[in-house]
Amino acid sequence: VRSTPPADEDRTAPYDPVPQSSSASLGEPDERLARQLRFLIEIDAAKTVLRRSYLMDGTRRENDGEHMWHVAVAAMVLSEHADETVDPTKVLRMLLVHDIVEVDAGDTFVYDEVAARDKPDRERRAADRLFNLLPSDQSLELRALWEEFEARRTAEARLAAAIDRLLPLLANVMAGGRTWQEHGVVDEQVRRVNRRVGEASASLQQVVDALIDRAVHTGMLDRASPAEP
Amino acid sequence: VRSTPPADEDRTAPYDPVPQSSSASLGEPDERLARQLRFLIEIDAAKTVLRRSYLMDGTRRENDGEHMWHVAVAAMVLSEHADETVDPTKVLRMLLVHDIVEVDAGDTFVYDEVAARDKPDRERRAADRLFNLLPSDQSLELRALWEEFEARRTAEARLAAAIDRLLPLLANVMAGGRTWQEHGVVDEQVRRVNRRVGEASASLQQVVDALIDRAVHTGMLDRASPAEP
Numbered sequence: 001v002r003s004t005p006p007a008d009e010d011r012t013a014p015y016d017p018v019p020q021s022s023s024a025s026l027g028e029p030d031e032r033l034a035r036q037l038r039f040l041i042e043i044d045a046a047k048t049v050l051r052r053s054y055l056m057d058g059t060r061r062e063n064d065g066e067h068m069w070h071v072a073v074a075a076m077v078l079s080e081h082a083d084e085t086v087d088p089t090k091v092l093r094m095l096l097v098h099d100i101v102e103v104d105a106g107d108t109f110v111y112d113e114v115a116a117r118d119k120p121d122r123e124r125r126a127a128d129r130l131f132n133l134l135p136s137d138q139s140l141e142l143r144a145l146w147e148e149f150e151a152r153r154t155a156e157a158r159l160a161a162a163i164d165r166l167l168p169l170l171a172n173v174m175a176g177g178r179t180w181q182e183h184g185v186v187d188e189q190v191r192r193v194n195r196r197v198g199e200a201s202a203s204l205q206q207v208v209d210a211l212i213d214r215a216v217h218t219g220m221l222d223r224a225s226p227a228e229p
Numbered sequence: 230v231r232s233t234p235p236a237d238e239d240r241t242a243p244y245d246p247v248p249q250s251s252s253a254s255l256g257e258p259d260e261r262l263a264r265q266l267r268f269l270i271e272i273d274a275a276k277t278v279l280r281r282s283y284l285m286d287g288t289r290r291e292n293d294g295e296h297m298w299h300v301a302v303a304a305m306v307l308s309e310h311a312d313e314t315v316d317p318t319k320v321l322r323m324l325l326v327h328d329i330v331e332v333d334a335g336d337t338f339v340y341d342e343v344a345a346r347d348k349p350d351r352e353r354r355a356a357d358r359l360f361n362l363l364p365s366d367q368s369l370e371l372r373a374l375w376e377e378f379e380a381r382r383t384a385e386a387r388l389a390a391a392i393d394r395l396l397p398l399l400a401n402v403m404a405g406g407r408t409w410q411e412h413g414v415v416d417e418q419v420r421r422v423n424r425r426v427g428e429a430s431a432s433l434q435q436v437v438d439a440l441i442d443r444a445v446h447t448g449m450l451d452r453a454s455p456a457e458p
Contacts, residue, residue, distance in 0.1 A: 033432060036306045040396065041403060043302065044285040047295040056273040065295030066276040072301060073272065073325055077265045077367055089318045092325075096302050138306055167269070174270060203262060 032135045039133040045103045052109045052183065056174035064099045064107065067167075071095045074163045081201045084155035094149045094160045097142050101126035110168075110193050111185050123150075155200070162200035166208060169194060173211050177220025186222045187212060261364045268362040274332045281338045281412065285403035293328045293336065296396075300324045303392045310430045313384035323378045323389045326371050330355035339397075339422050340414050352379075384429070391429035395437060398423060402440050406449025415451045416441060 047065035054061055072095045079088040099107075104126035108119045131143040149157050169190070172179050180190070190212055198205030215221035276294035283290055301324045308317040328336075333355035337348045360372040377386050398419070401408050409419065419441050427434035444450035 030432060033307075033310065033436065037399065037436070039306065040299070040303050041285055041399065044299065044400070044403075047284055047291070047299075048286065048288065055276055056270055057277065059277065062276070063295065065298045066292065069294045069298035069301070069325065070269070070273065070276075072298070073329075074269050076322060076325065076371070077268065077363065078262075081262065089321075092318075092321065093305060096298065096305065096321075100302075134306065142305070170266065170270065171273070174273075203259060207262065207266070 035133060035135050036138070039130070042130060042133055043100050043103055046100060049099075049102045049107055051107050051168070052179050053168045053171045054175040054178055056171050058175040058178060062168075062171065064102050068096055068099055071098075071160075071163050071167050074167055075160065078163060078166075078204070079159065081203045082155065082159045083201055084158075086155045086159050090145075090156045091160050091163075094145045094156060095163065097145050098149045098160065098164065100130055100142075101146065104129060109183065111183060111189055152196075152199075158196075158200040162197040162204050165194050165197050166204055169208060169211055173215050173220065177215055180215075180221050184222075186224050187216050190215075190221060264362060264364050265367070268359070271359060271362055272329050272332055275329060278328075278331045278336055280336050280397070281408050282397045282400045283404040283407055285400050287404040287407060291397075291400065293331050297325055297328055300327075300389075300392050300396055303396055304389065307392060307395075307433070308388065310432045311384065311388045312430055313387075315384045315388050319374075319385045320389050320392075323374045323385060324392065326374050327378045327389065327393065329359055329371075330375065333358060338412065340412060340418055381425075381428075387425075387429040391426040391433050394423050394426050395433055398437060398440055402444050402449065406444055409444075409450050413451075415453050416445050419444075419450060 044065075046068070047063050049064040050061045051064065051067060052061065053067075072092050075088065075091045075095050079086060079091055101123040102108075105119070105122040108115045127143055127146060131139045131146070133139075134142065148154055149160055152158055152161055179185070191209075194208045194212065195205075197208045212221065216223055273294075275297070276292050278293040279290045280293065280296060281290065282296075301321055304317065304320045304324050308315060308320055330352040331337075334348070334351040337344045356372055356375060360368045360375070362368075363371065377383055378389055379386075381387055381390055408414070420438075423437045423441065424434075426437045441450065445452055
């Protein structure tokens with residue numbers, strides 16, 4: 001008999017990686033550790049949630065798992081550019097969990113105004129299910145990080161959001177603007193979405209503005225107004 | 230004229246994401262920030278370095294970028310199981326950079342004894358090139374994290390290594406043992422490679438042992454001795 005991963009329709013059923021029926025006795029079965037492992041198994045699916053952006057080499061779309069890694073490393077090297085004092089570790093931890101809810105809620109394209117409407121609801125339900133797989137203290141802790149990121153009311157959340165905007169923009173420019181062209185996104189929209197970078201860092205906002213100017217200048221990003229709905 | 234990412238044969242040429250010829254003036258060109266961005270662009274390629282393990286749903290092989298994210302989140306929830314006192318932030322930072330050298334050096338399968346021979350040399354050259362893209366203080370800082378991880382001499386490095394073993398093992402079991410079957414890996418090898426988990430945490434070692442027992446018990450992992458060379 002070969003063990004298989006849970007089927008899609010059975011996503012909410014807990015899969016116990018360390019069953020008590022195992023031939024090895026675990027002594028005291030550690031329910032806390034089992035919950036932690038179940039959470040780690042469940043969020044593996046973030047690697048299958050595709051974003052609209054491409055890898056910088058343009059070969060394929062990026063997934064949420066690798067995106068969260070890239071922005072976390074970016075936080076390690078860019079936190080010094082924050083205009084306010086930030087706790088860099090908090091920025092790091094926030095970025096490592098900021099898109100986990102998309103395992104259930106899916107990625108919402110930043111320029112999709114229709115999908116944006118029910119995004120808060122979808123993501124809240126996802127947070128309820130996913131973070132609650134963890135022991136309650138950790139569930140509260142990770143959920144608080146995610147809520148703080150979403151609310152953008154602290155210096156850490158603003159910097160995390162700025163980095164979360166900067167990297168996809170950089171990737172879009174590196175990949176020749178393909179995401180914008182595929183979705184008919186024009187410069188005015190890109191400027192609006194990326195304006196909040198300056199709330200965290202004037203120097204990162206300068207980079208963002210220069211990247212957008214360059215994308216327009218080289219023809220990657222259209223100047224035209226968006227089509228009327 | 231459309232900007233394109235640097236070709237493969239031109240990987241060492243610095244690509245300046247914020248050229249001074251841009252229509253936007255950056256005022257003082259910030260060489261430090263330009264170096265940081267260049268590093269972040271270069272390590273994007275970690276998302277294209279494939280490991281031998283599959284995603285937990287078995288659909289495809291995992292890449293280094295998403296792997297580093299997953300182990301970093303694992304560090305956030307599992308650090309409490311360390312038998313020694315650890316600085317959890319250091320474990321996190323170590324795991325976020327531990328496979329960056331593979332952008333140049335490639336992934337070395339943990340059961341490949343031939344490839345293991347020149348692995349240190351390949352990875353050291355990769356570290357020289359990649360970390361040196363950063364401003365020198367950050368280059369030293371990230372390289373020190375990687376060296377510490379590789380040396381396994383601190384409690385943080387041992388815990389990071391244990392988590393870096395546990396997650397692929399869990400993924401292999403979830404995906405039905407495909408990696409082991411594809412490469413003719415048997416239980417004795419898996420036990421040897423995963424024995425070091427106990428140097429960091431007795432409870433994580435128990436999980437590892439139970440997972441291996443279960444893999445053998447369910448026929449995912451062969452008991453036979455490896456073929457003679």
